[in-house]
Amino acid sequence: MMSSMHFRFSRSEMSLREKLWHVSWSFVLLVATVCTVGFLTLYSAANGNLEPWAVRQMMRFLVGLTVMLAVAMVDIRMWMRWAYALYVVALVLLAAVEIRGSVGMGAQRWIDLGFIQLQPSEIMKITLVLALARYFHGASYQDVGRPLFLLPPLVMVFAPVGFVLKQPDLGTAMMLTLGSGAMFFLAGVRLWKFAVILISGAAAVPVAWQFMREYQRQRIITFLNPENDPLGAGYHILQSKIALGSGGMFGKGFMLGTQSHLNFLPEKQTDFIFTMLAEEWGMVGGVFLLGLYVLILVYGYAMSLRSRNQFGRLVGLGLTTTFFLYVFINIAMVMGLVPVVGVPLPLISYGGTAMLTLLFGFGLILSVHIHRDIHIGRRGATDDV
Amino acid sequence: MNHDNDRSKIIGRRAILLGGGKLALLSALVGRMYYLQVLESSKYAVLAEENRINLRLLPPPRGRILDRNGVPMAVNQQNYRVLIVSEQTEDLDDTLDSLSNIIPINDHDRARIAREAKRHRSFVPVTVRENLSWQDVSRIEINTPDLPGVMIDVGQSRNYPLEGLGAHLLGYVSAVSEPDLQSSSDPLLELPGFRIGKAGVERVYDLALRGKGGTSQVEVNAVGRTIRELKRDEGEPGLDLNLTIDLELQQFAAQRLGTESAAAVVIDVHTGDLLVMASTPSFDPNAFNRGLSPDEWKDLIANPRAPLTNKTIAGQYPPGSTFKVMTALAALESGSITPEQRVFCPGQMNLGNISFHCWKKGGHGSVDLIAGIKHSCDVYFYEVARRTGFERIAEMAKRFGLGAPMGLDLPGERPGTIPNKDWKRAMLNQPWHPGETLINAIGQGYVLATPLQLAVMCARVANGGFAVAPHLARDIVDGVRSVPRPSPEWPSLGVSRQSLSLVRKGMFAVCNEPGGTAFGARIKDESLAMSGKSGSAQVRRITVREREGGVKKNEELPWKERDHALFIAYAPESEPRYACCVTVEHGGGGSAVAAPMARDILIEVQKRYPVRTARLPEDGIPVLHPQGHDGHDHEPHDHGDHG
Missing domain, CATH: 3.40.710.10 (DD-peptidase/beta-lactamase superfamily)
Structure with missing residues (x-):
């Protein structure tokens, strides 16, 4: 068959230059803006010093930006072709750290690559989306309606979730589960099935309670009533609420956040960075940052939905949802709406792995956008319609 | 083609649903922010201040006890102490070695210092020795460049310059006991090392002699380190008390x-x-302030001439x-x-x-x-x-x-x-x-x-x-003030x-x-x-x-x-x-x-x-x-x- 049968538009074989032309630079600028907010906040967290956080975060951003653009350049069909393979690699790595951890290295969740500590659970956030998108790419509405058809993707989800839970990393498990759920939903899984799962999930809570470790139970109890133990387990949430609440509408001013600078606020440069930002910039600052995040989400949606292939749409929306989960869980966590589960604030919190994961994800979304007009057949790139 | 259009419709619809749900959740975050930062803001502002500001008590100097002509019978002596802050030393042991060339530090003290340094946070000063002579103090001061983390501190301790003379009248001061704490609400009593009158005039006029504690408002961080002093109230020094004794x-x-x-x-x-x-x-009341050894105590109470009895x-x-x-x-x-x-x-x-x-x-x-x-x-x-x-x-x-x-x-x-x-x-x-x-x-x-x-x-x-x-x-002492004694009118x-x-x-x-x-x-x-x-x-x-x-x-x-x-x-x-x-x-x-x-x-x-x-x-x-x-x-x- 002729290649023109595979692809309706000549854009299928774009040059690098063309691809760069099609990159949504306004989206890149938006991401860079959010990261800049992060640099400023880290600068303040270090009491007006670029060291030790802001500078390193900038370096990571530069690395991440390069990675993002490189990922964006890669043809979407290539990603689809490698989706399962990447997923398996990630799963093996996840199993590897788990086994090594249980052998006696402690709760080490990463593989040290020298310049960066690679966390398989982070890689999994992306590869799971790719794998699920690949699975659902060729599925018709009727296919998705068959329960047996849903079994393989469920295994794909629960294998990594099991490993992550065992680490135990409640936050990542939550993100993987919820993100995958969103993809099932987008793929057309019937709504009543979600209802069944929700109801049986609620029924399973008492059972799950039995299997939880003491500290996990403690976290949930503390979450439900942080004032119970203000100097112990509830300390983080309470101090976070105090810092946030005392910031008021307009905040205490840049670098003037008393709670964070006097170290009452724990983890101010990582998981609780939103609290510090909201203490110094007030509700106005918090809403402004949320606005930026919403813009990113809107871009994500727009770019994904404009794709003419199901894989691209699913990847784009899945990654956007992952990004949303970062935002929501972190902010809800520091405001005492969900338990403290250790999810960083995307693009702002200090830390290389999350930054890299996110920018990699944005690279994929850009790739989806650049290759939006490529039509991919049901069985993959080589398949015809 | 058709089924892709179908799926496109479905995913479009569902994406809008999902997006709507996300917006709803984000709105909930904004609502929560509004609740915490606007509605409850003043409550948290107060909590934040309390977090940040630590009230420290300043012990007032204890009033002196004088005879009728103003000759001191009980005074406060400056007590020079040498302290060490372990986080400021490069190595605690090295610094103690250098310090021991200037003032003797025995093994017993060393063990205690190491123990205390370990127990407290590293910025909390640990007492190395008390009651230093002025000579020791100046020798340490000269050598401070070589003694990182070592500092001299001046405290006050009660001294009875006349030793045994008038000891029964004066009484003595000693550490606050548990019953003392329960019977009084004066926060001064909770200061470590604070001493109150336990016998004699020191006890009867303890409140007047004690004075009123000052306060220092300091900004602290979460681990209690002082960042700076915000406000200081010196309190009231204890009243000098004249006795009728010559x-x-x-x-x-x-x-x-x-x-x-x-x-x-x-x-x-x-x-x-x-x-x-x-x-x-x-007896020498200074010994009580210093702390009596069991032998000294035994001697005092076994003496048939009852030196402790007034x-x-x-x-x-x-x-x-x-x-x-x-x-x-x-x-x-x-x-x-x-x-x-x-x-x-x-x-x-x-x-x-x-x-x-x-x-x-x-x-x-x-x-x-x-x-x-x-x-x-x-x-x-x-x-x-x-x-x-x-x-x-x-x-x-x-x-x-x-x-x-x-x-x-x-x-x-x-x-x-x-x-x-x-x-x-x-x-x-x-x-x-x-x-x-x-x-x-x-x-x-x-x-x-x-x-x-x-x-x-x-x-x-x-x-x-x-x-x-x-x-x-000599004067009538009422609480913490004194007024001259009026001419007496004794009944017949x-x-x-x-x-x-x-x-x-x-x-x-x-x-x-x-x-x-x-x-x-x-x-x-x-x-x-x-x-x-x-x-x-x-x-x-x-x-x-x-x-x-x-x-x-x-x-x-x-x-x-x-x-x-x-x-x-x-x-x-x-x-x-x-x-x-x-x-x-x-x-x-x-x-x-x-x-x-x-x-x-x-x-x-x-x-x-x-x-x-x-x-x-x-x-x-x-x-x-x-x-x-x-x-x-x-x-x-x-x-x-x-x-």
Whole structure:
């Protein structure tokens, strides 16, 4: 068959230059803006010093930006072709750290690559989306309606979730589960099935309670009533609420956040960075940052939905949802709406792995956008319609 | 193509649903932000301030205790300490090594420092040594560049420069105990190392001496490190407290008592100022502040001469013949005798089948009131007591301050004992025997009194029968302030001037007429002359057999069996101003041992605070206008300023 049968538009074989032309630079600028907010906040967290956080975060951003653009350049069909393979690699790595951890290295969740500590659970956030998108790419509405058809993707989800839970990393498990759920939903899984799962999930809570470790139970109890133990387990949430609440509408001013600078606020440069930002910039600052995040989400949606292939749409929306989960869980966590589960604030919190994961994800979304007009057949790139 | 369009529609629809859900969740975040940062903002702002601001207490300097002329008796000493902050040292051990070249640090201290440094956060200073000499301090200061993390700190500790002198009055300060904490809400007590008065004046006037704690508001971080001071309130330093004691006289009296287990009290008969309150032997209160070793403590409490006891108020002794002054007054006031009535003393008196002996074998012969007092004839007072009855004598003794605490501003006062029928019934459930009237009337038997009570009794006789009461603080201290003591208006005891005059004539004869028991201890300078009464209180039972063979002399007895020697006196005889009581435990004869001490003390008092003799009424008793003695320009206060 002729290649023109595979692809309706000549854009299928774009040059690098063309691809760069099609990159949504306004989206890149938006991401860079959010990261800049992060640099400023880290600068303040270090009491007006670029060291030790802001500078390193900038370096990571530069690395991440390069990675993002490189990922964006890669043809979407290539990603689809490698989706399962990447997923398996990630799963093996996840199993590897788990086994090594249980052998006696402690709760080490990463593989040290020298310049960066690679966390398989982070890689999994992306590869799971790719794998699920690949699975659902060729599925018709009727296919998705068959329960047996849903079994393989469920295994794909629960294998990594099991490993992550065992680490135990409640936050990542939550993100993987919820993100995958969103993809099932987008793929057309019937709504009543979600209802069944929700109801049986609620029924399973008492059972799950039995299997939880003491500290996990403690976290949930503390979450439900942080004032119970203000100097112990509830300390983080309470101090976070105090810092946030005392910031008021307009905040205490840049670098003037008393709670964070006097170290009452724990983890101010990582998981609780939103609290510090909201203490110094007030509700106005918090809403402004949320606005930026919403813009990113809107871009994500727009770019994904404009794709003419199901894989691209699913990847784009899945990654956007992952990004949303970062935002929501972190902010809800520091405001005492969900338990403290250790999810960083995307693009702002200090830390290389999350930054890299996110920018990699944005690279994929850009790739989806650049290759939006490529039509991919049901069985993959080589398949015809 | 078709099915892709379908799926495109589905995913589009569902993406919008999902997006809507996300927006809803993000709106919930905004709502939560609004709740925390706008609605609840003020609550959290308060919590944040409390988080950030730490109130620290600043201990106020403790007030000094001064004598009546401002000579310090209890002061605060600067206590130089060397501290080490482990986080500022490169290596704690290295720094301690260098430091030990300057001041010795033994292994025991080292272990303690290492332990404390480990226990506290690394920025908390740990005490290396206290009470450094100025020389050590300057040597450390010079070497500070080589001693990272080492610093000198000045604290204050209580010091009693006179050591044993006045220790019983001053008391001491010591660490706050658990019951102290529970009975007071003063936050100062919770300061580590804070000390409060535990005995003596330090305890009675603790609140005034303590002062009010200042506060320092400091900004701290979550681990308690001070970032900076925001506000400082210095509080109020403790009040300097003047006592009525004259240190030079106190010292003189203590020296005069020497190594005896003894007490001496001198009181101003008009004002109630206590010029001397000496109790020997004494102890060094500094040791209590420093912390006593178990051996030191054992020595103190095992000493038979009870150095820890303030004998002036807590020593209860049978007053012996000094009590005859009360017996005489009670008899005169009740009319049971007249001064001229004579009693024949054959050396003993028989009541029923019991013999009551006079101290003088062979007796005094025919004796009237003045002679009875002068010679301290026991038989005369047996007869007087028999006629008067002990109830009246007891009542008179109580009027003059015996048998109850004086209400002195010093803890530990004992009440003494003035017995009567009811008392014996209540205490021993026995009836009162007539013989007990005789024995108690000469200050033996159940009668007990403290040296302070006897001094006050003497003062009340000397001032013309006014109920002067003793006090130790020169000014009236009310809480944490003091106001000058107003001129006292002592109530009259309701004793006739005539009776008092007669008793005082007897007391004059004791000291100033040949044959008086204390004639040998008289003050030869007439302008300073004293009147007094001796007492030798028997502490053992003299058997009939011993009496037949001759009563043993005190020198022949072991110390614990010797008589207590007592002497009460006032001077100058012409216009009494100072009353004195000297009590020497197991000292022997009152006139031989106690009277010379009282004489010397009274001479010294009058030399230091001379009394200008004024013309006296016929009966020799000065007319006391309670408010009026402002006119006396010989007030000790006035002279104090020149001294």
